[in-house]
Each structure stands twice: as C-alpha cells, then as structure tokens.
Amino acid sequence: MRTSLLLEKHLKKQLLEFMEDREEPFSISLLVNCCLQPIPATMIRDMLCKLVDEGEVIRIDDERYMATRVLMKKWLRQKIKRNEEDVNFDELEVPRNLFKEISKLLRERPELGYIDESDFIRDAIRRSLYRR
Secondary structure (H helix, E strand, O other), X not given: OHHXXXXXXXXXXHXXXXXXXXXXXXXXXXXXXXXXXXXXXXXXXXXXXXXXXXXXXEEOOOOEEEEHHHHHHHHHXXXXXXXXXXXXXXXXXXXHHHHHHHHHHHHHOXXXXXXXXXXXXXXXXHHHHHOO
C-alpha cells in the first residue's frame, strides 16, 4: 500500500513537471508515449482526474487537457498590455492573502527596493510570463 502511494505521488509530480512546460493541449496517449517507463493509460487517466479535481489541470474536451498554470499565463498575457516599460492591468485583482504576504515581505526586506506592492506584483508577473 505504501509503495503504491509513493509511486502515485512520484507520478503526479512528474506529470505536473511535464505539463507545466507544454503550451499546447495534451492527451493521455501523448503522456503514455512520453513516459520513460511503461505506465498503463488507465493509471495516467486516473491521475489526471485527480489533478482536475485538485485544480492543477483543466479538461478541455474528451481527449485533451492543459495545465491550469499554462492557461493562467495565456490569460494574463492577453490581459496585460505592454506600453514600453509600463504594464497596465485591466480589472486584475490579487487575492487578499497574497497581497498581505507581499506587504509583509516588503516590510521585512526593504533591500528589495519596492515601496509599492503593485510594483512588486507587476515585476513578478512580467518575470514569470516572459521567462524562457
């Protein structure tokens, strides 16, 4: 039983790492073909169902899936308009608990050079979206 849970946890971690770099939708058959070790399609399908329930993966249709983070990045890229060095946000809200954590971080680490939380958030999103 314990070995099965460890295998499941390891498979979940590997699937998430693989999916987070894929800009295009993927299928169960693609995941089966990309595995270095033989893993049954049913096991991958079951893991994808768990990841969908956890919100890590979005099921697009009967065969295709995408990582939630990839879809969020795509949405943010469309939402953010770049004007030279400024980034304008249209109706983009940051969860309160995240905003509080950022405020706390900026108070504790003044050497980061951020006075305003929005500047920190803007730079963090820009680095995340355009990192390659």
